[in-house]
Amino acid sequence: MTNKTICTHSGNFHADEALACFLLKLTPKYKDANIVRSRDKKVIDAADIVVDVGAEYDVEKQRFDHHQASFTDTFDDKHQIKLSSAGLIYKHFGKEIIKNRLEINDSLTEVIFQKLYNSMIEELDGIDNGVERYPSDITPKYESNLNITSMIRALNPEWNEPQTDEIINAQFEKAMKLMGDVFLQKLDFYGKSWLPARTIVEDAINFRKDVHSSGEIIVLEHFCPWKDHLYSLEKSMEIKTPIKFVLFADTAGSWRIQAVNVNSHSFSLRQPIGPPEWRGKRDEELSAISGIDNCVFVHANGFIGGNNNKDGALLMAIRSL
Ligand SMILES: *[C@@H]1O[C@H](CO)[C@@H](O)[C@H](O)[C@H]1NC(C)=O
Numbered sequence: 001m002t003n004k005t006i007c008t009h010s011g012n013f014h015a016d017e018a019l020a021c022f023l024l025k026l027t028p029k030y031k032d033a034n035i036v037r038s039r040d041k042k043v044i045d046a047a048d049i050v051v052d053v054g055a056e057y058d059v060e061k062q063r064f065d066h067h068q069a070s071f072t073d074t075f076d077d078k079h080q081i082k083l084s085s086a087g088l089i090y091k092h093f094g095k096e097i098i099k100n101r102l103e104i105n106d107s108l109t110e111v112i113f114q115k116l117y118n119s120m121i122e123e124l125d126g127i128d129n130g131v132e133r134y135p136s137d138i139t140p141k142y143e144s145n146l147n148i149t150s151m152i153r154a155l156n157p158e159w160n161e162p163q164t165d166e167i168i169n170a171q172f173e174k175a176m177k178l179m180g181d182v183f184l185q186k187l188d189f190y191g192k193s194w195l196p197a198r199t200i201v202e203d204a205i206n207f208r209k210d211v212h213s214s215g216e217i218i219v220l221e222h223f224c225p226w227k228d229h230l231y232s233l234e235k236s237m238e239i240k241t242p243i244k245f246v247l248f249a250d251t252a253g254s255w256r257i258q259a260v261n262v263n264s265h266s267f268s269l270r271q272p273i274g275p276p277e278w279r280g281k282r283d284e285e286l287s288a289i290s291g292i293d294n295c296v297f298v299h300a301n302g303f304i305g306g307n308n309n310k311d312g313a314l315l316m317a318i319r320s321l
């Protein structure tokens, strides 16, 4: 049995098809495929799958170009950015790639699928399609030349360097590797670090009424980065009463109370810790004022506080409601 072929365009390469080809090689179907780079119709027609060339988008025939005028597809109804070949291949093969690598079930795969699109792939789609993140009349304060798109562009031979197919194809392999390394690093981060944190926060939200009947205080069983998850889980779990305080043990085993911001973009707190007379106070003085044993501190702005034990921290949070 001969190996399958993935065809993409020849000439200068870009970040989008470099990633698209890397992604295809992560699938069982195309893992051994040879990559051919060509704009020759005969070569295109003979390929098992075609990416970023061929002027055709037809999943059945495994044709994935996005350059034709008729192409207007986005990731889904909630996204407005037109797909590049990276977004297109991710849309059709991303879930199986995520599921195979992380060995997680369909519902968690869906969570990662969305998160990785929003945090990496959409940017490639936006840049490839020339969509600015900001109105273009804003003058940047310094240059930005270290972005991945420009690093991929720089792997193409320069105008005064030799430009044979062999050289460009060898450089394309490097481009695939660079894009692939970035992709896998992000995938592993979201799968192995971000997702377990989400599970901890989700459990804490589920058990919040056991902590206090108000449901406004949650306790993290292990400390983890929780903010990003709290806001999104409140939405997806349709939590009506916003969570005000998050309790967790610090590395020294003492307990912290952190006040939740109004939303992810705001510095304002939904509810600061304590009445004003607690704020900026420490230790015995704070315990005396609050009548709660083992207090360590409350920050002057009321966004964080500490107590040597969990019950004390919980009492501080309850009194702050
Ligand atoms: C087919 O793919 C395998 C694994 O990638 C490779 O070792 C082999 O050389 C390929 N065969 C051909 C004819 O390209």
Ligand SMILES: *[C@@H]1O[C@H](CO)[C@@H](O)[C@H](O)[C@H]1NC(C)=O
Residues within 6 Å of the ligand: 105, 106, 107, 108
């Ligand atoms: C998916 O796996 C997670 C973690 O193992 C589990 O909590 C969740 O209930 C599973 N979801 C489904 C729909 O099976």
Ligand SMILES: *[C@@H]1O[C@H](CO)[C@@H](O)[C@H](O)[C@H]1NC(C)=O
Residues within 6 Å of the ligand: 127, 144, 145, 146, 147, 149, 150
């Ligand atoms: C990326 O770098 C290139 C130059 O190397 C620059 O022209 C482009 O504006 C940068 N893109 C972004 C999104 O900053």
